[in-house]
Amino acid sequence: MTxxxxxxxxxxxxxxxxxxxxxxxxxxxxxYLALRRLQRDNPPLFYRLLxxxxxxxxxxxxxPTVGEACQKYHAIGVPTYGLYLRATDRGxxxxxxxxxxxxxxxxxxxxxxxxILGLGDLGAGGMxxxxxxxxxYTAAAGVPPHQILPVTLDVGTxxxxxxxxxxxxxxxxxxxxxxxxxxxxAEFVAALKAWQPHVLLQFEDFANHxxxxxxxxxxxxxxxxxxDVQGTACVCLAGVLSALRATGASLADQRIxxxxxxxxxxxxxELIAICLERRHGMTRQQxxxxxxxxxxxxxxxxARTDLQHHKRPFAHDVPPCRTxxxxxxxxxxxxxxxxxxxxxxxxSEVLRAMAALNERPIxxxxxxxxxxxxxxxxxxxxxxxxxVLFASGSPFPPCQHGGRSLHPAQANNAYIFPAxxxxxxxxxxREIRRVFLVAAETLAGLSSVADLEAGLLFPxxxxxxxxxxxxxxxxxxxxxxxxxxxxxxxxxxxLKGRALPTTASNLTHWEAYAAAHMFDPxxxxx
Ligand code: NAI
Numbered sequence: 001m002t003x004x005x006x007x008x009x010x011x012x013x014x015x016x017x018x019x020x021x022x023x024x025x026x027x028x029x030x031x032y033l034a035l036r037r038l039q040r041d042n043p044p045l046f047y048r049l050l051x052x053x054x055x056x057x058x059x060x061x062x063x064p065t066v067g068e069a070c071q072k073y074h075a076i077g078v079p080t081y082g083l084y085l086r087a088t089d090r091g092x093x094x095x096x097x098x099x100x101x102x103x104x105x106x107x108x109x110x111x112x113x114x115x116i117l118g119l120g121d122l123g124a125g126g127m128x129x130x131x132x133x134x135x136x137y138t139a140a141a142g143v144p145p146h147q148i149l150p151v152t153l154d155v156g157t158x159x160x161x162x163x164x165x166x167x168x169x170x171x172x173x174x175x176x177x178x179x180x181x182x183x184x185x186a187e188f189v190a191a192l193k194a195w196q197p198h199v200l201l202q203f204e205d206f207a208n209h210x211x212x213x214x215x216x217x218x219x220x221x222x223x224x225x226x227x228d229v230q231g232t233a234c235v236c237l238a239g240v241l242s243a244l245r246a247t248g249a250s251l252a253d254q255r256i257x258x259x260x261x262x263x264x265x266x267x268x269x270e271l272i273a274i275c276l277e278r279r280h281g282m283t284r285q286q287x288x289x290x291x292x293x294x295x296x297x298x299x300x301x302x303a304r305t306d307l308q309h310h311k312r313p314f315a316h317d318v319p320p321c322r323t324x325x326x327x328x329x330x331x332x333x334x335x336x337x338x339x340x341x342x343x344x345x346x347x348s349e350v351l352r353a354m355a356a357l358n359e360r361p362i363x364x365x366x367x368x369x370x371x372x373x374x375x376x377x378x379x380x381x382x383x384x385x386x387x388v389l390f391a392s393g394s395p396f397p398p399c400q401h402g403g404r405s406l407h408p409a410q411a412n413n414a415y416i417f418p419a420x421x422x423x424x425x426x427x428x429x430r431e432i433r434r435v436f437l438v439a440a441e442t443l444a445g446l447s448s449v450a451d452l453e454a455g456l457l458f459p460x461x462x463x464x465x466x467x468x469x470x471x472x473x474x475x476x477x478x479x480x481x482x483x484x485x486x487x488x489x490x491x492x493x494x495l496k497g498r499a500l501p502t503t504a505s506n507l508t509h510w511e512a513y514a515a516a517h518m519f520d521p522x523x524x525x526x
Pocket of ligand 1: 117118208228232235259260261262263264265294295296297338339340341342366367368369372392393394411412413
C-alpha cells in the first residue's frame with residue numbers, strides 16, 4: 001500500500017468513527033456543539049466530515065439547529081471563530097480586521113443579529129448564522145474555509161431576555177439606531193474595502209427596515225448581496241421555472257400570488273419581473289404586474305396608503321381583498337407562494353381553490369422553520385388530488401398518492417449563494433445583481449423530466465457539489481462575458497493537461513476550472 005493510500009484509508013476510518021460519535025449525541029444541539037468544537041480542535045477532520053457527509057451534517061451546523069444555537073449562543077459556550085465588531089469599537093474596525101488571523105479573506109458574511117431566521121432579535125447570538133452560512137460556502141461550493149470570514153456587527157439588542165441573561169456576552173444596551181447605526185455600517189464597509197478590495201460581502205438576517213436600505217446604499221460601492229432577498233428570489237424563481245418545464249406553460253402567462261410581502265416575497269417578485277423583462281420583452285413594471293402580494297392587512301393594491309417603501313412597486317390597480325381565499329377567487333393565480341410565517345395559512349379551502357383553478361397548481365409554502373410552514377406537502381397533495389407542483393422552505397417527507405411516490409422539493413438557498421459567491425471570488429466580480437437570474441435559469445435546467453414528474457423541482461441535495469460546479473461555471477462565464485468580472489490569471493494554466501476536447505465549450509472549461517478550485521480537505525493545508 002502506498003503512503004497516500006494508507007493516509008486515505010486512515011482518513012476514511014477517522015471520518016467513520018467521528019460520524020458514529022456524532023450520531024450518539026443525545027440532541028441536535030449537542031451535535032451542533034460537538035461539530036463546532038471539532039472545527040476548533042481538529043479542522044482537517046471537521047472539514048473531511050462536513051464534505052463527506054454534507055447532507056447529514058448540514059441540519060446540525062445550519063438550519064434548523066442553528067436557530068436554537070443562536071438563541072443560546074453564549075449560554076452554551078459556542079466556540080466563536082467569527083469576528084465581532086462592536087458599536088463601542090468604532091474607529092478601530094480596520095485595525096481589528098488587519099489583526100484577524102486570516103488575511104486571504106474573499107467572502108464576508110455579516111449580520112447585525114436583528115432578524116435571525118423567524119426568531120427575531122438575537123443580538124450578538126446572531127454570530128451563529130454568519131458562521132453557519134460561511135460553512136455552507138465550503139460544504140456546498142468548495143470555497144476554501146480560510147477565504148471566508150463571518151462577522152457580527154454588535155450594535156446592542158432590544159431582546160429583553162438577552163439583556164437580562166447573565167451569560168449574554170454582547171453589548172448590554174438597546175440597539176444603536178439612526179445616524180449612529182449608519183455610521184457603524186459605513187465604517188465597516190470602508191474598512192473592509194481598505195482591507196480586502198476584492199471581497200464579496202453577504203448581508204445576512206438584517207431586519208426589513210435596514211436590509212433594503214443597506215443593499216441600495218452599498219451595492220454600487222462593493223460587490224454585495226443580501227441572501228434573504230436575492231438568494232431566496234433566485235431559488236424560488238428556479239423552482240417556478242422548473243415547475244413550468246413540467247407543465248409546458250410560459251412564465252409570461254402566470255399570475256403569482258404571494259402571501260407575505262417582506263424581504264423574501266418582494267425580492268422574489270422583483271427577480272420574476274427582471275426575468276419577464278429579459279426573456280419576454282416586458283417592461284419592469286409590466287413584469288411586476290404578474291406578481292400580487294398579500295400582507296397582514298390584505299391585498300397590496302394602489303388604493304392603500306399604508307404601504308412600506310418596498311411594497312409600493314407591487315401596489316397595482318386591483319380591488320382590495322381582505323382574505324387569502326378572497327384574493328384567490330378574485331385574482332385567479334396560477335402560482336401561490338407563502339412567505340408570511342403564518343403556519344397553516346394555506347388551509348385545505350385555499351389549496352382546493354388553487355386546485356379548482358389550475359390543472360397543475362404551483363404551491364410554495366416557503367416560511368421556515370417547519371412549524372411556520374403555510375402547509376405541509378401531504379396537505380397540498382391531498383387537497384389537489386396529487387396534481388400539485390410543490391416546493392417548501394423546510395423539508396417534508398415524500399408521500400404516496402394513487403400508487404405513485406411523490407417527492408416535495410426544498411427551496412434551499414444553499415443551491416444558490418455558495419456557487420454564485422464562488423464564481424464571484426474566482427472572477428473578482430464587481431457587481432453581482434444580474435448574476436442571480438443566470439443562476440436561477442441554470443438551476444431550473446438541471447432536473448431531468450422524470451425527476452420533475454416525481455416532483456423533484458431541484459436536483460437532489462446529495463448532488464450539491466456537481467450542481468454547484470455547473471452553477472459556478474454558468475455564473476463565472478456570464479461575469480467574464482459581460483465584463484462584471486475578469487478571467488482568472490491562472491485560467492489556461494489550470495486547464496493544461498486536463499485533456500479537454502478542442503471543441504469543448506466555454507462552460508466545460510469553466511466547469512473544469514471550478515472543479516480544480518474546489519476545496520479538498522485531504523490536500524489543503526489547514
Ligand atoms: P418578513 O418579516 O420580511 O416578511 C413577512 C411578511 O409576512 C410581512 O410582509 C408581513 O406583513 C406578512 N404577514 C404577516 N402576517 C401576515 C398575515 N396574517 N397575512 C399575510 N401576510 C402576513 O420575513 P421574510 O424575510 O420575508 O421571510 C418570510 C418567511 O420566508 C420566513 O419564515 C423565512 O424563514 C422564509 N424564508 C424562506 C426561504 C427559503 O425557503 N429559501 C428563504 C428566506 C426566507
